[in-house]
Amino acid sequence: MTTLLDPTSHPAPTGADAEAALAALVGADQLVPLIDGPRVRYANLDYAASAPSLQVVADQVSAILPLYSSVHRGAGYASQVCTAAYEAARSTVADFVGAREGDVVIFTRNTTDALNLLASAIPETPTSAVVYLDIEHHANLLPWQARDGRVVPARETLAQTVAALEVELARSPAALLAVTGASNVTGELLPLAELADLAHRYGARIAVDGAQLVPHRRVDIEAAGIDYLAFSGHKIYAPFGAGVLVGRRDWLDAAAPHLAGGGAVRSVSLEATVWTDAPARHEAGTPNVVGAVALAAACRAVRELPADAVERHEEALLRRLDEGLAAVGAVPLRLWAAETERIAVVTFVLPGFTAELVAQYLSAEHGIGVRDGKFCAHPLLTRFNATDGAVRASVGLGSRLADIDRLISALAQLRADGPAWTYERINGYLAPSPDPRELPSWLEPDDAGGPASPCVTG
Structure with missing residues (x-):
């Protein structure tokens, strides 16, 4: 091999x-x-x-399968092992992308799921618009279309494109600038630190579709000023059905749960439900423990490269x-x-x-x-x-x-x-x-x- x-x-x-x-x-x-x-x-x-799949990822999956069990509420040894592995995976992913202290790591199905979750979490205010480019993958385009987002056509040069984004952000307040890290069609990289500075200058946050970027380039969201990053395990040698959204906690703690169900609540009565905070708030149901562990193993392996x-x-x-x-x-x-x-x-x-x-x-x-x-x-x-x-x-x-x-x-x-x-x-x-x-x-x-x-x- x-x-x-x-x-x-x-x-x-x-x-x-x-x-x-x-x-x-x-x-x-x-x-x-x-x-x-x-x-x-x-x-x-x-x-x-x-x-x-990386072989080390497949080996990690093989190691956890004999102990596969429920997480967070199981008293058995296998449940405790899976809970520990699942929560450790969050820390591994956070370290891999240079998350800030206090950032939240939410496991999703894939990048599309992660960006749709983020779309649902943007506060509904007069300035809740999303600005995005017309060059995006549908995962980073359709959620913003559904919110009446403001699309900016890419220009003949990258510098002109960045300038056009600035004009749009300056024209009217926006909550979010959503961009790809690397195009899934052309492979071209966008200047994320520059775009983050631009978004913050006009009072917006920045979300990055990192599906193509993360497997090919080191990403440090704190250093680059990125507020939210989404990517998929199946792009980074962990094809076991998990993705991730990493970013600032406040929007995600305040948003309605991504799914309504067990694990996302503090208490339930027939009259009312009290939801818990992120990440559990957005991970209702039995989570993809194997996928999360696989994704973390891939992140560790890629991080070990020079x-x-x-x-x-x-x-x-x-x-x-x-x-x-x-x-x-x-x-x-x-x-x-x-x-x-x-x-x-x-x-x-x-x-x-x-x-x-x-x-x-x-x-x-x-x-x-x-x-x-x-x-x-x-x-x-x-x-x-x-x-x-x-x-x-x-x-x-x-x-x-x-x-x-x-x-x-x-x-x-x-x-x-x-x-x-x-x-x-x-x-x-x-x-x-x-x-x-x-x-x-x-x-x-x-x-x-x-x-x-x-x-x-x-």
């Missing part, structure tokens, strides 16, 4: 990362069938959608990806050209081929996993005139230069010769036809259903 950042699996970008080896990724050397019969190592270039190890690891991969895509005539989607720093997420269109066909071809004929569609960022794709979608390649800790080379070689072959297989629309989606690839033995054929791509239209 491949060791992360191990120069024997792919050369370290600067030769300085050999000491940064971490536990392997589960499935790092997974073989998948090609449409014409052979099996190849799966080239996972879809980290931006969901990252595989401060710039991930950036250096991705630098060579991103450079090879940019150069290779240019060589095969692919057109990358960028907002601000070379103006901003990026994480290793690149979305592109390949002239002459639909995004659906490119993605299906890469999977079926080359064993490469990418994402196609509109990436739950429809307004941004509309800005790019990519109304039929695009293709996204994204890398992570387990990615290798060989994965990038396979992608570029496959795209060059597609442009030169076209696909070798036939592809037809099945249940509304493009798919190989016929598709003789066998499903894993544990997946019943009737469970598989047809192909699905919810963010193409969703």
Whole structure:
């Protein structure tokens, strides 16, 4: 099994990362069938959608499962262990993102759930508006639309975009500025400390969608002045169904509970309910103990890497990806050209081929996993005139230069010769036809259903 950042699996970008080896990724050397019969190592270039589990995370989950039990109210030993693990996970996550003393850590299902929770917690006042950009993932756009938020179109340059946000914040008071930390389409980073200063200057708080940022960059919310940060375990090598909202306590203590149910209360009668404070106030029902413990384990593991190890690891991969895509005539989607720093997420269109066909071809004929569609960022794709979608390649800790080379070689072959297989629309989606690839033995054929791509239209 491949060791992360191990120069024997792919050369370290600067030769300085050999000491940064971490536990392997589960499935790092997974073989998948090609449409014409052979099996190849799966080239996972879809980290931006969901990252595989770190082995240390899977090991931590295996360790707690024999003791899995109820939390907070159980007297048994197993319950006490799970309660301790669950609450310790809060501290680990808080330390990982540099939370302030007094900040609250609330476990949610994912980033979308966390941002919807925050949306429900904004005090209802004449100045409770939310300002946001039109480049956001739906998770950081739809909750604000529902609150009649004030959208600011991104400008031609990043500096002009920041200036436009300032104009909007100065024009009329707002409670919150909500921005992405790193675009899930272009990979571009926003200047969070600068935006936090800007929001605070005009009496607003700032919330950051950190789903793409946190797996790729160190985040210190106290140092950056970030008031709220949301991110998901499944983006940071802990795909066990947990997300998190970290931030200032006052709004969350005063807000109506995210869900009404057990665990969120101090007392209940048939006439009235007295709710408890955050975080329990917003974690009604039996919490996802395993997910929280997994997320904390991932945070610990990533934190153990040298401060710039991930950036250096991705630098060579991103450079090879940019150069290779240019060589095969692919057109990358960028907002601000070379103006901003990026994480290793690149979305592109390949002239002459639909995004659906490119993605299906890469999977079926080359064993490469990418994402196609509109990436739950429809307004941004509309800005790019990519109304039929695009293709996204994204890398992570387990990615290798060989994965990038396979992608570029496959795209060059597609442009030169076209696909070798036939592809037809099945249940509304493009798919190989016929598709003789066998499903894993544990997946019943009737469970598989047809192909699905919810963010193409969703």
